[in-house]
Every structure is written in structure tokens, then in C-alpha cells.
Amino acid sequence: MLLAQMTDLHIKGNGKLAYNRVDTVKFVKDTVQHINHFMPKIxxxxxxxxxxxxGTMAEYEYTKSLLNQLNxxxxxxxxxxxxRKNLYDGFRENNCFMSGSYIHYxxxxxxxxxxxxxxxxxQKPHGYLPSSSLNWLDKQLNEQPEKPTLIFMHHPPFKTGIEHMDVQNLLNAEEFIKLIDKHSCVKQVACGHVHRAIQTVINSxxxxxxxxxxxxxxLNLGFNAQPCFTLEPPALQLFRLDEKNKLTSHISYIGHFDGPHPYFNSQGQLIE
Structure with a gap:
């Protein structure tokens, strides 16, 4: 199986630039095309x-029109x-949302x-999982303890070293990690929010x-760093589950780059 992860689209009403500089609509369109043409098929x-x-309904309708181009x-x-309510109303036809106070499924x-x-x-930048959400997750994981599982959510439950983002991650991270530690079926927890590719291992x-x-x-790992963004080459994360249920992740850059160029010539010799 091949799975792609997009995150933090930040689509604004009428396709306006985010922060008066970032053409998020173009980036989403490019990402959708990248995913649709990726081989093997995602x-x-x-x-x-x-x-x-x-979070306006107009923004969700526009975002949905972009994402519905995915194959x-x-x-x-x-x-x-x-x-929450607007997202639920905007995407319930596309997703397997459960009824309730939270969008878990x-x-x-x-x-x-x-x-x-x-x-x-x-209305807050940080994340939190109340006891009802943790209990729901625990029940779900207990139902299929042998099936490899990937959890996806917005706020990461670990510190990255980027100080101004770490203060607005998942507030009850220790409680969440303690629950995950009980379930070996969880192969990976995939998050967003920080706008950077970051990875860690916690208790396997x-x-x-x-x-x-x-x-x-x-990427400023010093103290009192100012919150700033940069327009680095765009990318997304891929997850590949093989026939032995081993999960591997990759970063796939979006855009047109020089290449591909062969390592070997027509005689099978390594090109110097």
C-alpha cells in the first residue's frame, strides 16, 4: 500500500495569498497533480x-473543489x-466521519x-485530546490489535526544538504517548502543524x-527565535506498507528538477 500525507494547506477565501505572500492555492494544485501522476499509484x-x-464555509467549499481533483x-x-462544524459540514460526503463532538474515525x-x-x-493554537477521545482511541486499537495502524492528527505530541511551535503542540502529550505504548499495532503517528519534516522515536x-x-x-533551534516562514522546495510525505507489514516513509519533493540522470552507461559501467 502507498499512502500520501498532505498538511497545512491554509486556503484562504477567494484564493487570496496567505500572509500576503504565499500562493497556497497554486501549491495545493501542484501537489494534487504530483500525487495523481505518482507511480506506482497512490x-x-x-x-x-x-x-x-x-475555517469559513466558503474556504472549505473552495478547498474541497481543489481536493476533489485527486484520483x-x-x-x-x-x-x-x-x-470543526464547518469542516464537518463541508467534507462529510467525502469522509467517513462519525457523529459526535469530535471528528475521530x-x-x-x-x-x-x-x-x-x-x-x-x-480558537486556540495548541491541541488537546480529552479523556473521551483517548478512551475512544483505546477502544478502537483494542478491536484490531494485530492490524498495522497509522494514526494521523494535527498537533504533534513531542518537542521539536523550534520553541515557538513547541508551546502550541499537543498539551497532554504524555497521556497520549502512554496510551500508544500499550498498542504495538501502531506503526506510526503522522502529524502536521509545524510546517517542517521532523521525525522522532518514542518507546519504539x-x-x-x-x-x-x-x-x-x-528551522531556528535557538532560544527566543522569531516566528518566521520561508519558501523552501515544497514536499509531501509518503508511507509504503510492504507485504510483510513493514512501514517505510519517504519525502517526495514537488516540482520540476534537473534529471533523472543514469548512474551507469550503456555498457553497464558506473559513469565517472
Whole structure:
């Protein structure tokens, strides 16, 4: 199975530039085309929050029109820039949303089980999973303890070293990690929010943050760093589950680059 992760689209009303500089609509269009033409074919796409910049219904309708150009199913969860009810209303036809106060759901249609978690705290930058959400997740994982599972959500439960982002990640990270440690079926927890490709291992489970297809947070690991973004080459994260249920992740850059160039000549010799 091959899975793609998009994150932090930040689509604004009428296709306006984000932060008066970032053409997020173009980046999403380019990413959709990149995914559609990727070989071998990508089976599904997960989108880990901040689909829009302000959470208006007009923004969700526009975002949906862009994402509906994907040639495979896609699944979304909210981020801190989203509005839960509007996202639910805008995408319920495309996703397997459950009824309730939070947008949590599981997808069992693939060899890799996908569980989407809603970490949104309305009008706040940080994330949180209340006891009801943790209990729901625990129950879901207990139902299929042998099936390899990937959890996707917006707020990462670990510190990255980017100080101004770390203060607005998942507030009850220790509680969440303690739950994950009970379930060996969880192969990876895939997050967004930070706008950089970052990965760590906590107690044998891989936790990752996807790169952004638009603007990236400046990689400043010093104290009191100013919150700034940069327009680095856009990318997305891919997950490959092999026939032995081993999960591998890759970064795929979006755009046209020089190459491909062969390593070997027509006689099979390494080109110097």
C-alpha cells in the first residue's frame, strides 16, 4: 500500500495569498497533480489539518473543489486554523466521519488501518485530546490489535526544538504517548502543524511531522527565535506498507528538477 500525507494547506477565501505572500492555492494544485501522476499509484491521501486559514464555509467549499481533483480517496482531520462544524459540514460526503463532538474515525479499507484524530481546541493554537477521545482511541486499537495502524492528527505530541511551535503542540502529550505504548499495532503517528519534516522515536513508536507543500517554518533551534516562514522546495510525505507489514516513509519533493540522470552507461559501467 502507498499512502500520501498532505498538511497545512491554509486556503484562504477567494484564493487570496496567505500572509500576503504565499500562493497556497497554486501549491495545493501542484501537489494534487504530483500525487495523481505518482507511480506506482497512490492508494489514499491523508490531510492532517489546517485545510483553510480561517475555517469559513466558503474556504472549505473552495478547498474541497481543489481536493476533489485527486484520483483516490482522501481523509481529513482539523487543525487549529479550522472550524470543526464547518469542516464537518463541508467534507462529510467525502469522509467517513462519525457523529459526535469530535471528528475521530477509522478507515479499515486498506492493509494499513488509518485512524484520524481531532486535536482541535477551538480558537486556540495548541491541541488537546480529552479523556473521551483517548478512551475512544483505546477502544478502537483494542478491536484490531494485530492490524498495522497509522494514526494521523494535527498537533504533534513531542518537542521539536523550534520553541515557538513547541508551546502550541499537543498539551497532554504524555497521556497520549502512554496510551500508544500499550498498542504495538501502531506503526506510526503522522502529524502536521509545524510546517517542517521532523521525525522522532518514542518507546519504539515512530512519530513524524509532514513537510509542507506551501510555506515552511524557519528551522531556528535557538532560544527566543522569531516566528518566521520561508519558501523552501515544497514536499509531501509518503508511507509504503510492504507485504510483510513493514512501514517505510519517504519525502517526495514537488516540482520540476534537473534529471533523472543514469548512474551507469550503456555498457553497464558506473559513469565517472
Amino acid at each position: 492508494d489514499a491521501v491523508i490531510i492532517s489539518g489546517d485545510l483553510t486559514d480561517n 483516490m480517496p482522501y481523509y481529513v482531520v482539523p487543525g487549529n486554523h479550522d472550524q 477509522s478507515i479499515d479499507d486498506f492493509p494499513l488501518r488509518l485512524i484520524g484524530l481531532d486535536t482541535l481546541v477551538e 513508536t515512530v512519530y513524524s511531522i509532514a513537510p509542507n507543500a506551501a510555506h515552511a517554518t524557519v
